[in-house]
Amino acid sequence: MGILMDDDIHAPTVASGPTSGGTAPRDLSKLSMIELMTEKDRIEAELSALSSVLGSHGVNMNSSLTTFDGYPRDDIDIAQVRTTRVRIIHLRNDHKEVMTNIEKGLHAHFASMQNAQTTTSTPNGTSVPSTTQLPSDTSVADAGRPFAKVNSVVPGSPADQAGLKAGDTIRSFGNVHWMNHERLSKVAEVVQQNEGRPLSVKVVRKDESGSGTTMELDLLLTPRRDWGGRGLLGCHLVPL
Template identity: 75%
Template sequence: MGDNIHAPTVASGPTSGPVQRDWSKLSMPDLMQEKEKIEGELSALSTVLNSHGVTMRSTLTTFDGFPRDDIDIPQVRATRVRMIHLQNDHKQVMQHLEKGLHAHFAQLQQAQASATTNGTSVPSTAPPVAPPISVADASALGTPFAKVNSVEPRSPADQAGLQAGDLVRAFGSVHWLNHERLSKVAEVVQQNEGRAVLVKVSRKEEGGSQTTELELQLTPRRNWGGRGLLGCHLVPL
């Protein structure tokens, strides 16, 4: 009977506290995993605050200065502290992801700067300069973040040309850095019912190793004969 019904099970996230992690030593895939862990724990902790009917800014005292007796004040305080640590970690991770993107584009520009003259590669004398980039530009890298698990016949997804096995690189404005476990895809779908959404996918050819990059127009709609607005099932990678 000692269980607290306001404390859902929270997956253990990145260590936060007095010992600061050296995010610079992590690879881009590892940083992405840390980002997902942090966002998952923040989401779970938000449900704890919601269960008490409070936010990060809600007062914990009554109008006359006494502690509120309708909430578990120690748990709310502990949850807020943990969320602050996680938010700081998230900011650090995103900064290192942006640095990684800058480095990636610098490498691309360096490769493009090497001109081929009479079959001989002549490197450019000018040092490569990475173009300005933010996390919002990350979709340009096209890293897949979801897989099409199934597509219903005659559904909007089927009519758009989606196939099971396709890897989603962009869904409207959603890409690998901001999909938040596909929750943002659901938002785009709801906000664009009846309007075409650009979906970029990678498709591996049957019986071969070649991959084709496709840009499809998918229009979410109801009453197509099945459930949902798309008629397909996406799973995060």
């Protein structure tokens, strides 16, 4: 007797193109940077919530929804899992489009700043090269804002040996910065992928004298397991 079942129980039931939660798609290129950042934060918050929904079922985006012999699993709400997966696919597409527009806007902003500082006018109206021209390797990440704070550092850990201190804020962690950290999930990925290899970590630290001034530091942090404690870093980061 044949088995009656959905031949492709994993497949989304609707197209996976960009969506805006059922409303008409907006022209992201016309949004301001503040609006784009607000949209980015909204999408990341919803993605985090939806990931928790999948986690509550004990599945992820790639978990099988059938038993070993091909029957639909009866230990999970398959309809909810499939709906959640479809929404996550849509939001990932939305997030990619938002990030593309944010990066375009930032590159345009810094390009205009560099052009403005490249030349200065002399009293007779001629232009001469400016000594304050931005370096050619100025990057969007370096010009970004802190996205995470160090809550604690375990003595003797890789983070401690690198010079990281509780209270430091992180501006970049390897190639992860304020535009792409996705609620620190990308930091975890970079750490896992670079075990035993030094990562550049740019931090902002407040002056301990209480003067209110800050300093920027470039640290080298090497994730490793053999330091005697839990995890690869030995520190706890929280998103800002």
